[in-house]
Amino acid sequence: MNLSEDKFEPTEIYNFILTKVEELKDYIFKIELSDREAQEKQEEIKEALDSIVYKLNSNINELKDNSEWDKFTIAFYGETNAGKSTLLNGLMGEKLAIVSPKVQTTRNNIKGIYTDENKQIIFIDTPGIHKVNSKLSSVMIDSAITSIKDANIVLFVVAGNKKSLSVFDYNVLKKLKEAKEKNKNFHIIGIINKIDRIKKEIIIEKIKELNNELEFDYIIPVSAMLREGISYILKRIEELLPKGPKYYSEDEYTDQTVREMCEEIIRGKALKLLNQEIPHGLYVEIESFKEAKTKKGEDIVNIETVIYTKKSTHKGIIVGKNGEMLKRIGSYARADIERMLDKKVNLQIWVKVRKNWLDNDLFLNRFKKK
Numbered sequence: 001m002n003l004s005e006d007k008f009e010p011t012e013i014y015n016f017i018l019t020k021v022e023e024l025k026d027y028i029f030k031i032e033l034s035d036r037e038a039q040e041k042q043e044e045i046k047e048a049l050d051s052i053v054y055k056l057n058s059n060i061n062e063l064k065d066n067s068e069w070d071k072f073t074i075a076f077y078g079e080t081n082a083g084k085s086t087l088l089n090g091l092m093g094e095k096l097a098i099v100s101p102k103v104q105t106t107r108n109n110i111k112g113i114y115t116d117e118n119k120q121i122i123f124i125d126t127p128g129i130h131k132v133n134s135k136l137s138s139v140m141i142d143s144a145i146t147s148i149k150d151a152n153i154v155l156f157v158v159a160g161n162k163k164s165l166s167v168f169d170y171n172v173l174k175k176l177k178e179a180k181e182k183n184k185n186f187h188i189i190g191i192i193n194k195i196d197r198i199k200k201e202i203i204i205e206k207i208k209e210l211n212n213e214l215e216f217d218y219i220i221p222v223s224a225m226l227r228e229g230i231s232y233i234l235k236r237i238e239e240l241l242p243k244g245p246k247y248y249s250e251d252e253y254t255d256q257t258v259r260e261m262c263e264e265i266i267r268g269k270a271l272k273l274l275n276q277e278i279p280h281g282l283y284v285e286i287e288s289f290k291e292a293k294t295k296k297g298e299d300i301v302n303i304e305t306v307i308y309t310k311k312s313t314h315k316g317i318i319v320g321k322n323g324e325m326l327k328r329i330g331s332y333a334r335a336d337i338e339r340m341l342d343k344k345v346n347l348q349i350w351v352k353v354r355k356n357w358l359d360n361d362l363f364l365n366r367f368k369k370k
Contacts, residue, residue: 018053025049074237075124075151077176079168082157083193087224088112088123091234119238124151153187153240154179155233160206160221161197165213173213180215187240190219191233196226259286262337266305266349269333273325274317282318283308283354291343300344303337308354315351326351 025046033039076084092112112123154176158169165173180186190210195203203221210219218236222229267284288304307329309315319326326349334347 021049021052025053073122073124073151074153074155076155076157077172078157078191079159079166079172082159083224084155084157087155087157087191087193087222087230090224090227090230091123114234119241121234121237121241152185153189153237155189155191156216157191157193158206158210160192160194160203165209170213177214187217188214189233189236190214190216192219192221193224195221196223196228258341259289261340262286262289262303262333263305265336265340266307266329266333266347269336270307270318270329273329273332294344298344300346301337301341302346303348305347305349307349307351309351310353310355312353315353318351 028042028045028049031042033042076088078084092114114121114123156172156176158165176188180188192203192206192210207219207221210216217240220229220233220236222233224230263284263286267282270282270284284305284307286303286305288302290302292300292302294300307318309318317325318329320328330347330349333349334345337347338345
């Protein structure tokens, strides 16, 4: 199996991993050990690998029993800063995606996994569509468009306080219309967000405007910030979802790694505190993430992070006078990370200049949809 291929069945992935685990078991037990302690460790490894094999086989059987495993995916779509990330956070009850007024603050296709007693819903939050002015913009737009192909339901989000639909909104609606014509099981829900900022007459006008462009399954006015209309969206989604098994445990709510979530938190705090002082050209990378114990025996996580920016003048702004701004970013980010991890955190942040990172292929590989 070639893992670089674009598409393969989930059972193929499991079988591939299963084969590799079995090969690893065989390799380990070909090693002859005379030391008793080493033999005991070898036996522990065998038991751990046997447990992995059992879980893999269980998952393979479940996937074979239900081939519609992927029909729970819902993508957010719309223009930049229409409130997609805030809406996702409202639906999830967790702060998953960066929320900031800056363009393109949602970098990765972050999945939220919503589970209750009746349903499990997998959300994908996509970068907003806007003019291409760097390789990063192109990559993010490609990633957002690809999400249409992966989703069974799209939540098309528009800001109610915008005068009219933009050119980009019309482009997205055109693609959604094409997708719906090709697949009758593809559903689209229109979301008019930020209704707390507009009058009722405007809401009615917005509903008419959307209805003129596309046949939506539903059009729902909401205020993601005030959590108005959130429960109604979940009810309408449940009506459109097929029956099937849960593929994630109830305590899972995102497929991001802890590192990625911490990077998102740090970047979000930086953008919020810096406000309009710098553009969105910030990139956060955790270089070291180590769990340890304090002298008192308490759990602590030591995190070393770099904030990359493309201009030396921006570095000065991020650091601030006497390092005050960087201290504030670190303090706010650390508090959020500690709440998320339920552990003490020692967070160290450096700021470095990397002039052309927005067009650097090595960096951009992180943002490409896997």
